[in-house]
Amino acid sequence: MLTEKKDIAIAGAGLVGTLLGIYLKKKNYNVTVFDRSEDIRKIKFSGRSINLAMSTRGWNALDKVGIGDEIRKIAIAMDKRAIHLKDGSLSFQPYGINGEAIYSISRGGLNRMMIDLAEKAGVHFEFNQKIWDVNLETATLYIGENEHGPFEEQQFDQVYGADGAFSRIRHRMQRQNRFNYSQYFLNIGYKELTIPANADGSHKIDPNSFHIWPRGEFMLIALSNDDGSFTCTLFMPFEGVNSFEEINTEDKLTAFFNEYFSDTKDLIIDLKKDYFTNPTSSLVTMHCYPWTYKDKVALIGDSAHAIVPFYGQGMNAGFEDITALSELLDEFPNDIQTVFEKYQEKRKPNADAIAELSYRNFIEMSTKTADADFLLQKKIEAWFTKLHPEKWLPLYDRVTFSLNPYEDALAIGDFQKNVMDQVMKLPNIHSDWQTKEVENFILGLLDTTKADS
Known part of the structure; x- marks a missing residue:
């Protein structure tokens, strides 16, 4: 049983930070979530998204705090892969041996809903608050308009870094002695495209399939949204033959899609606009250790173990971090240092394993599925x-x-x-x-x- 109410700061109002806030609030902590950006509920979220694939680990984390059923309202079951071959033929590959499904969810839609649910639970959010540094010994955040100050200092009992692959909290931890850190960027980037809904709001292709156009060194995927559209992601090398660098004119783009993705001609209506407007984003795998500092600071989710998206487990792994942490907080409610030590010991080997599996799965998706x-x-x-x-x-x-x-x-x-x-x-x-x-x-x-x- 928690003997005194603690003040907790979470850096990052993404999916992991928001869910962590709900968990900690339900344990009777005072929780403030800080985010560098505007409130996602007030802005258009598009252009650099890969739709989420919620699976068992993610649902387990949501159900444990009673919000799973609410999230299921915006989720679409996908019980199979739909493989689109170059010749236009289509085949299906079931996912689970017993008919199980993964669930497509819009990243922006889920993030908005979870912030609403967190606020309802009593979590406090501070948007447009740029954290530039943290004092590891005192769990003090330094917040300001730019990294040169002036800073507002806010002290907490614990700080959790849930601020993503390029975490400011981790950046401070990296300056410790014997802190191990590495990052590896794939030569594969990605760009968001869209298949809009039919005029009546229905989906143009099967919404209950994870659609893949496997082409070896590059591929296209599409996951359904509850508004009848699909979020598509084109994965392709940055440079070389059939790359983002090479396909730099409308004529080249049209010729490329006509050759490799001819069956999308009537699906991706605004191909040229999407391709040349939306950014080309990178894919990074990041490893670090330790994830914690004494009983003051802990990293969680992508800030501790960013992975490439090819197993659909980034969010699910981050959510599983939270369930592991929660169980330890229940076991050692008044010994946070023990909680942090056992948390990183338990989760680090699993984070390394899913990073390796995710890297390997690009080959399976882009080549072996055909x-x-x-x-x-x-x-x-x-x-x-x-x-x-x-x-x-x-x-x-x-x-x-x-x-x-x-x-x-x-x-x-x-x-x-x-x-x-x-x-x-x-x-x-x-x-x-x-x-x-x-x-x-x-x-x-x-x-x-x-x-x-």
Whole structure:
């Protein structure tokens, strides 16, 4: 039981910062959330968004504070991938082995709703407040118009940095001795495009699919919104052949889409406007440690572990940080230093694991989803899982539709890959895969590995 009411500051009014505010307010803390930008509810949010894919970990975090059902009102279930091949053909790949779905949610729409819910819970928000520094020893924030001051100093009991991949709170922590930090930018950037709704407000293509146009070094995705539109994201190299640098005129853009995405001609109505108006954004993976300082400051979400979006787990991982932190606060309510130490020890290996899985999944989405061997492997895995659910759960299901640690998912996924590599080398596997021989072969590999371990 909390013995005294603490004053908490959260830097960042994004999804993780806002949800953290709700959690802490429900534990009877005084919570103030600061954000550098205007209130998102008062501005148009577009141009640099990748729609969110809410999955089991995210719903678990929302349901624990009683807001999941409210969020479900703006979520659209996607139970499969829709693969758009270059020749215009379309195929579908179910997600979960038991019909599970991920949920498309507009980032801006979700952020607005969550700020409303946080204010209703009693969280206080301060927008247009630029935090430039923090005193780690005293949890004092330095707020001002620019980084040279003058500053307003505000002291708190704890400060949480939920201010994203380029966090000012982490920037201060990086100046400590023995603070490890690295960042890696992909040569792949992204740009937002839009498929508008039909005149009657309906969707132009199936809203219950995650649409992918896989093209190897680049790809297009589309996720549905509840207003009938789709938020599309074009992932492409910054430089080189078929890159943002190369496609720099309307004629080149038209020729590029006619060659590689011809079936979008009547879907992305304002292609030229979207492409040349919306910014080209970058993708970064960031690692750091430690995430905390004594009992005063902690990093959470992207400020601690920014990842690329190709597993759809960035938000879900950040929300899972909050549930882990919340459980520790319940266990050690009056020993914040122990909470912080155990929080970072628990979450760091899992953050590293989902960063690695997310990086790998770009290859799967952009290349393998159109590969016949890959598709057969997925079918074999699903078939074997139904026969032996206690022995096999596919990696995607383990990451997306369970609460199993990411760290375990990575290790088990690597092991399963080795098994499936051997299965795919069996003679006649393409025609005779649904057989007792294949089943026993997999069981034998599992038993052998178990005996060896």
